Amino acid sequence: MGILDKLFGNKIDNQKSIEIDFTKNGIIINGQGIQLPVKTSILNDIFGEPEQVKNETNLIFIWQDKGIRGFTKDGQNVFEIDIQLMNINQTQFFPQLAFSGILKIEGTAYKDFIKITQNDYIFKEYKIGNLQLQVTLTKEEPKSIRSISADQPEVEDLINEYANIQKSSASTIEFTDFNFKLAIIQELMYNKELLRPKFDIYEFAKIKKIEGFIEVNGGYEPIAEVVDYFKALEIDKNLAEQVTEIYQDGGNEIYMNVTPQWDEEDDIFNIQSFEDIKHFPNLKKMTLFETNSEIFEELKSKGIDANPL
Template identity: 25%
Template sequence: MSRDVNMPSIDVSRDGLRIDGVPVDAQSVRALTDALGSPRTLPPNGSTTWVVWDDVGVRASTKDGEVATGVSVTLATDARREAKRDESASLYRPSGAYTGAFTIEGQPPIAAAPDAELRKAYLMLRFRVGDWEFVLLLNTTELRELHAMEARERFARQQTEELADVVRSAHAPVTEIIASYRPVPPVKKPSGIWKLPVLEEPTLSLKSFPFRLAILNELMFVQRVLGPRFNVYDFAQDQGAKNFDPDAYYDTMIPSVRAWLRRYPIPTRVAGKVEELVLDGGNEIYAQLIPQWDGEDSSFDIATITDHDLAPFPNLRRVDDIGGFLGPRARRALARRCVQVDGAD
């Protein structure tokens, strides 16, 4: 890929961020502005404010408009991703792309990525360099060969260099790089608050995990009759040596959270409290599993519900499927039990 010599060079290494060879405080919006020029600052979106340098394809997330929590560099357009994005999302992204030389420890991004990460390439590459965390979003349009593979085939090829070679040989394999300065915090002993409860009473056995999530959302987050009320950020920082950053999983389900929610004991005695379920992409429980989930995949779809799963809930009378989570078989199973289903079909 040809590089624009008039565009400032950017290098991120263990020693920090350098723009045109000059050290820049990557956590300071003012320092980034001095190096890149005047940005476009958007109104707060929740707790995040985006600062965007359109001409150089760079944006930074910040909580207070002054301290940058992460810097993103757009390298190329990914037509497949763009087609899935809501039109309003483009406001938060640079209108231009970065065409200069971006390096990690002096190397092109793909060369800096660990071989083990490249061998399992699919949607992104994720790795650390010192106190920096990198997420390289792969160009799904250019790497369509990866996305044409069945999951089983792709998994088998992870044992070889095949997937890595597809990425290495691509003209523009990376569409966006997200660099976040995240020093590893000191390890603290777990408090024990997230140890799974041990109950001496009957508990529910639900075969469908997405349906279990819907039940947990109702009882733990809506009615609040179950506890502790799960918080992925507290959970992540209370794992001792296994502490992790939930946002580093981007759009991937966090395995330890999935395991906790799957094993959490739901007392049979509270099943009668479930009279209505709301299936919405904004449900709190989904943000616990995938904090950056954008609703663009089927992670939480309920394809089917068995009579075994529905039997403990005699008072369930309505399901509002706002997000279109229910598959045809699940809808028929609910109808057989005279449960009214509203919403997308």
């Protein structure tokens, strides 16, 4: 008996004996844990030899009688597992039979975990630990769950996402005041979700291995790596017209990401220069940390309804 047989037992011949649980600690298959990406040899040892089909971007492993697919780019590592819960007979890229084993999410039957409402489109997404789950629903009403797929973005992918810092093909805004830029980022990245990726300090700190950063105890001062990131972030001039209001508040996501434990008792994020207003023709309203009445009068003379927080 090989080592994989000792770990997983014999290959599963009866799909009804398969139990899969998507958990925050990984995927549990019949009591054994795996992490994505997973070696194809491990899945083959569990499910048997799959049929292989190539599409434009990936090689697909299809376990026809088990309702399971695995996606791989190199043929050696499966980065996504897809559980088909309904028969789809019209294409070679799907299993012949639907999955009829036991499927759970965090120990709960998937049908109880996933709540379908009338407002749902044909996709729902969940994040379970490091797993990204995509639930595909039928178009017909009442909607049913057609499939559930799981993947786990590799750290390298996340590093690349942050490293790219959204380079623009068009001209970008040159800011005079960094705190003004942070207020604009709050509006475009977190309020309107027009800047990607949406920055998350805890994810960023883990990826960048920021020394001394601790979620609970760290971040009382601006984190240098985060400041550098936002200074380098380019904002396309085409987005300027989307900004109609700036609202500075101590609970804004931008400040909680730059200085996670900020107590709002200093003026570290006060805007020092309002010269950058010239870039934003539709900016008509500002709520600011500032308390200097002369500044508010000057802003109002420029046609901006400006008030202190």
